[in-house]
Amino acid sequence: MLFAFTKPPVHGWAVSLIEAMQPGFLTPERRAYLKEKIGRQVDYWLTHARAGEGTLPGYFHGNDSGWDNATFFAEGGPVVSPDLPTFLILACGTLADLLEDDAVRAAAWRAKADDLGKMLVEKLWTGETFRARLADDPGRLLPDRNFIQFMPLLLGDRLPREMARKLLARLGEGGFVTEWGPATESPDSPFYEDGGYWRGPIWAPTTLLLWDGLRRQGEMELARSVAEKFCSLASRNGMAENFDARSGRGLRDRAFAWTSAAYILLSASLSQEQS
The missing domain is CATH 1.50.10.10 (Glycosyltransferase)
Structure with missing residues (x-):
């Protein structure tokens, strides 16, 4: 403790x-x-x-x-x-x-x-x-x-619609969502690091939070895209603690429980949409 x-x-x-x-x-x-x-x-x-x-x-x-x-x-x-x-x-x-x-x-x-x-x-x-x-x-x-x-x-x-609109535009224009999912630091940032822990890599918890935030804003297609990217990432590269946002390579601990939990939840959501 x-x-x-x-x-x-x-x-x-x-x-x-x-x-x-x-x-x-x-x-x-x-x-x-x-x-x-x-x-x-x-x-x-x-x-x-x-x-x-x-x-x-x-x-x-x-x-x-x-x-x-x-x-x-x-x-x-x-x-x-x-x-x-x-x-x-x-x-x-x-x-x-x-x-x-x-x-x-x-x-x-x-x-x-x-x-x-x-x-x-x-x-x-x-x-x-x-x-x-x-x-x-x-x-x-x-x-x-x-x-x-x-x-x-x-x-x-609860979030004024105009603020939500600006955030969504910034999300799309800022290069945050790579082909593998949402990077914790935009790859366009001067502080970005491929293996920078919270300065670039993709993490399961923040991906899940974004997914739910997008759903709560009615952005269902974008939420689905985020879920698909993460599930593809984890299926290909394992349940690592975090992932290189540009290559998708698994980083740090290669068998992490919250990565697995987010994968189960997001893959289930995709299955439900298809049924």
Whole structure:
């Protein structure tokens, strides 16, 4: 057990995805367990990872984000990035759904989601995309050729349509999606590295997040294309920890569980579409 780092609060998003794919997953027992655990998780980020109620929470270290050495951590931290408030907004929405028998607490979680959504736009939207910023120097923009900027697509219709349109255009024009899938740093970026861990290679979790974000924006054909690319990549090159975005070559650990899990989910989605 390691207490040096945490990981991003994706659990609200994940639970809602599981329930959507497998109705009935949220039994009364699971609801009781999850609303307590996810509620404590969100409270941690909103209490201990930000300066106050009028600010967004941030990551103290790259490992906290799961994007360990990504370019937006090149100057240290804490870093405020668009994925964290996105995950927390989704978690608040999941909590509101789990509290279907407690209208007052459900409304409180929805209000927190609304506040986070407003701050996400006010503090990280540039007019063209979402940018990560240093918590102690928010006027200074960090590198923007990384894939983190597209995570707010997961917000679905919570994200204003014009912002979604600009993000989708940037995704297509920025060279992020190679023949193998979405690169964590665009191959057109001066910081791109074929074997750069989070500075270029394709990862299963971010691919899955993009796939779901595209679906939530109604971009079903593009979501299908992303799923097909990743499944082809894994079928050809194994369940590696990550993959060279230009050659498709498997990198690092060659038998990784979350790669396998994403492959199973995405291949199942393609099979369902064909049936």
